[in-house]
Amino acid sequence: MGISRRSALKVMAAAAATMVGTTLSAHETQAAAVVARPDAVGMLYDATRCIGCKACMVACNEANDVTPDTSASGGLWDMPVDLNEHAKNIIKLYRDSGTGAQSFVKRQCMHCLDPACVGACMLGAMQKGEKGIVSYNPDLCVGCRYCEMGCPFNIPKFEWSKAIPKVVKCELCRQRIAKGQEPACCEVCPVGAVIYGKRADLLADAHQRLAQNPGRYVPKVYGEHEAGGTQVLYLAHVEFEKLGLPAYGDEPVPRRVERIQDTIYKGFVAPVALYGLLAVVMLRHREKPDSAKTEEGQR
Ligand code: SF4
Numbered sequence: 001m002g003i004s005r006r007s008a009l010k011v012m013a014a015a016a017a018t019m020v021g022t023t024l025s026a027h028e029t030q031a032a033a034v035v036a037r038p039d040a041v042g043m044l045y046d047a048t049r050c051i052g053c054k055a056c057m058v059a060c061n062e063a064n065d066v067t068p069d070t071s072a073s074g075g076l077w078d079m080p081v082d083l084n085e086h087a088k089n090i091i092k093l094y095r096d097s098g099t100g101a102q103s104f105v106k107r108q109c110m111h112c113l114d115p116a117c118v119g120a121c122m123l124g125a126m127q128k129g130e131k132g133i134v135s136y137n138p139d140l141c142v143g144c145r146y147c148e149m150g151c152p153f154n155i156p157k158f159e160w161s162k163a164i165p166k167v168v169k170c171e172l173c174r175q176r177i178a179k180g181q182e183p184a185c186c187e188v189c190p191v192g193a194v195i196y197g198k199r200a201d202l203l204a205d206a207h208q209r210l211a212q213n214p215g216r217y218v219p220k221v222y223g224e225h226e227a228g229g230t231q232v233l234y235l236a237h238v239e240f241e242k243l244g245l246p247a248y249g250d251e252p253v254p255r256r257v258e259r260i261q262d263t264i265y266k267g268f269v270a271p272v273a274l275y276g277l278l279a280v281v282m283l284r285h286r287e288k289p290d291s292a293k294t295e296e297g298q299r
């Protein structure tokens, strides 16, 4: 996988030639409110149902050919502490040391309605495609990690350990959905804590649970509006911020990323020069993979 230096530069040249036009047209449409497309699919995770079995983590690795990391534990699989290049999906436990209140929380890509990673990726390696799924094309990726920096949920991770690294993130098991299957994590969950469906149906389901169980939940559906809305939705009985889900407003995050791009493009650096710089960074990473293993994926 990955691309040769020559093809990367070809893509850069093509992208640079169209950059100004596409960037401006994107900006012309960004003022519109974000509305979920009718075919948008997603997941609803209900933290009050999750038993923390982590079967979804194992199923995720298997379904996506992600090799579990056994290097730091003498060959035994040790649970990662956060998402990383070996984990597209993770279950964490929050526990309040004072009250003893606790909750599991599942983390993976949120499949944002207006994804900052797509706005940040200047080569189109991140795309919001069919059913609103945010996918990743390693053949177009130069390893700049703008997607990682732009993501408001700290999701994309970089394969620092590989000679030709890719970005790793949940793609909603789109290979399974294309075959009429549901995401592996949803299929394997023994208690229905995470379910798959159309976003509109999941949202209606979530609001019904809130209405039918007053006092059981924090009274809102996380992801309905946060960061412009997401296709992965959450219900929980513990404040979402404590579970690592930030308290964003309704405004999509791409606007912040695009403001940075504006500064670069319209200011002092020509797009071609920027891409050249990114290519140098990419090639350095590929030549010295061991030099950069302190990435925050180890966070
Ligand atoms: S959560 Fe991050 S990686 Fe996923 S779609 Fe949103 S911006 Fe992209």
Ligand code: SF4
Binding pocket: 056, 059, 060, 061, 063, 064, 088, 089, 108, 169, 170, 171, 172, 173, 183, 184, 185, 186
């Ligand atoms: S949808 Fe697929 S890739 Fe995403 S967390 Fe679930 S199993 Fe993993």
Ligand code: SF4
Binding pocket: 049, 050, 051, 052, 053, 054, 055, 056, 057, 091, 104, 106, 188, 189, 190, 191, 192, 193, 194
């Ligand atoms: S499989 Fe279901 S119950 Fe088990 S940890 Fe994952 S979401 Fe929670």
